Amino acid sequence: MTEAIPAILEEIRAEMAARTDRGTPADYIPELAAIDPGQFGLSVVLADGSQHSAGDTAIPFSIQSISKVFALAIALGHHGDRLWARVGREPSGLAFNSILQLEHERGIPRNPFINAGAIVVTDAALAGHAPREYLGELLTFIRAAAGDEDVHINADVARSETETGHRNFALAHFMRAHGNLTNAPELALGAYFHQCAIEMTVDQLARAGRFLMGARPRLISADRVRRINALMLTCGHYDGSGDFAFRVGLPGKSGVGGGILVIAPGRASIAVWSPGLNEQGNSKLGTEAVEMLARRLGWSIFG
Ligand code: GLU
Numbered sequence: 001m002t003e004a005i006p007a008i009l010e011e012i013r014a015e016m017a018a019r020t021d022r023g024t025p026a027d028y029i030p031e032l033a034a035i036d037p038g039q040f041g042l043s044v045v046l047a048d049g050s051q052h053s054a055g056d057t058a059i060p061f062s063i064q065s066i067s068k069v070f071a072l073a074i075a076l077g078h079h080g081d082r083l084w085a086r087v088g089r090e091p092s093g094l095a096f097n098s099i100l101q102l103e104h105e106r107g108i109p110r111n112p113f114i115n116a117g118a119i120v121v122t123d124a125a126l127a128g129h130a131p132r133e134y135l136g137e138l139l140t141f142i143r144a145a146a147g148d149e150d151v152h153i154n155a156d157v158a159r160s161e162t163e164t165g166h167r168n169f170a171l172a173h174f175m176r177a178h179g180n181l182t183n184a185p186e187l188a189l190g191a192y193f194h195q196c197a198i199e200m201t202v203d204q205l206a207r208a209g210r211f212l213m214g215a216r217p218r219l220i221s222a223d224r225v226r227r228i229n230a231l232m233l234t235c236g237h238y239d240g241s242g243d244f245a246f247r248v249g250l251p252g253k254s255g256v257g258g259g260i261l262v263i264a265p266g267r268a269s270i271a272v273w274s275p276g277l278n279e280q281g282n283s284k285l286g287t288e289a290v291e292m293l294a295r296r297l298g299w300s301i302f303g
Contacts, residue, residue: 035061051207113232173185208261249294249299
């Protein structure tokens with residue numbers, strides 16, 4: 001079946017190139033609003049290490065919330081299961097930046113992939129270090145996972161995130177008021193905004209995802225791999241998580257830059273990028289493309 005992958009990827013690329021309804025790129029910062037929604041890239045790394053790609057596979061894009069997966073791996077490395085006293089493991093059913101739930105739940109965010117939860121995770125990952133040191137650790141982790149040194153932070157995106165991040169500041173201050181943020185909000189958010197501003201190509205991102213498909217070398221324990229995948233399945237697409245699980249049947253994490261990292265456990269790490277987003281803020285064509293790919297290959301964690 002895997003021999004068919006190059007042809008399937010090419011078919012999906014051609015089908016996506018013909019689409020006129022491509023969703024709308026994120027417009028909350030100029031750097032993302034200016035991105036051409038006509039772009040599309042898809043890459044698959046298999047368990048045997050081979051990689052197949054189609055479309056715009058060498059253009060770096062802003063990974064945004066996909067960075068939350070790598071940050072979680074680092075925070076769990078520092079704190080282990082103690083992290084779960086500060087952040088939950090339930091889907092939120094609300095928008096990624098909702099403030100509502102946080103008030104009801106006394107400053108403990110529902111899960112590590114909504115913004116509030118990711119800010120807590122980054123706060124924990126800082127572990128008494130300066131943001132610069134944490135970001136160095138994060139980049140080292142991602143570069144090792146991808147087997148590629150050429151992964152960087154876009155400073156303009158980080159600056160724009162900081163200038164427009166009023167809701168994230170509100171979330172961070174609220175959690176600080178509840179004693180669930182150890183660093184000053186400016187510090188935790190400085191690290192968070194820079195982590196969101198990491199840029200990667202789909203080729204790099206698919207390779208970086210190998211550590212979540214159970215491939216060697218193991219960067220984190222098999223137990224943590226399973227748990228991160230479980231959270232990606234239940235919480236990886238905000239209030240579109242149920243729909244993604246229903247349509248694709250694989251764990252995935254999306255970002256407002258239009259990227260999605262999808263894991264077929266034991267089989268493949270998949271990255272897709274198309275900047276236009278659907279109503280839930282997830283890549284419209286990216287979701288459709290991985291749905292097609294998973295269906296064509298019979299890849300689903302549900303058998
Ligand atoms: N930097 C974005 C924010 O915190 C990330 C959101 C996303 O990718 O979903 O608002």
